[in-house]
Amino acid sequence: MTPEGEALLRQGAAELELDVEAQVPAFAQLMALLQDANSKVNLTALKTEPDIVLKHFVDSLSCLRGGYLDGAGQVLDLGTGAGFPALPLAILRPDTTFVPLDSIRKKIEFVRAAAQTLGLNNVHPQVGRAETLGRDPAHRETYDRVVCRAVAALPVLAELALPLLKPGGLLVAQKGPITEEELQAGRRAAGELGGRVTGVDAFTLPVLGDARTLIVVEKVSRTPKKYPRREGVPAAQPLFWAAR
């Protein structure tokens, strides 16, 4: 990473009140791995160094706002893609275990290789669909937190994530601006699945100023056994939300 890229990372993290000084070399290594992989396969849409620093690294770290991940043991990253937000979070939180999940094998192969190269023993990538894991006793109601960035509308996320959370656990969803309509449908879907929306934190992305929202859903009771519905159905027929 260039000195300008490192400076952007420090500036963005500082705006989030995070000190990443000790982790700059790890982020530089992740940058090199991403750019190398991106030159061979189309891993992420963001290719330039400033975009990767601000829209992948710093944006992923914004998930730490509010302290919702503090004290969490096991965190599943639903639809991690090339490892976001899981890899930046794992770099900053070595005592928390992260399970980056994606249905696309080549993405998880990249995440696995990157975690290995970076020596991140707290990262355990998994290929699969959230609907399948949500019905598997080895994963259902076992996670303290589910994080996810740019995966689906809130009613869909509620159905994919809440079955995976322990009662008392939290879904922390990173989104852009959210409409009142999506939020209302998300509140109703969460209620159906044993969750309650407890936080809607609107803020702007450091340096760039783009609108972001962290939505927090607490799991307040067990998820009914009929959820999640079979693969693809949560996204094709979102609960309580016809408009997509």
Ligand SMILES: C[S@@+](CC[C@H](N)C(=O)[O-])C[C@H]1O[C@@H](n2cnc3c(N)ncnc32)[C@H](O)[C@@H]1O
């Ligand atoms: C737009 S990408 C976002 C990737 C990453 N979170 C990021 O912000 O860069 C959405 C990812 O979610 C994955 N995904 C969507 N639905 C999924 C599901 N039901 N189970 C597992 N992965 C899913 C897709 O394969 C894709 O890689």
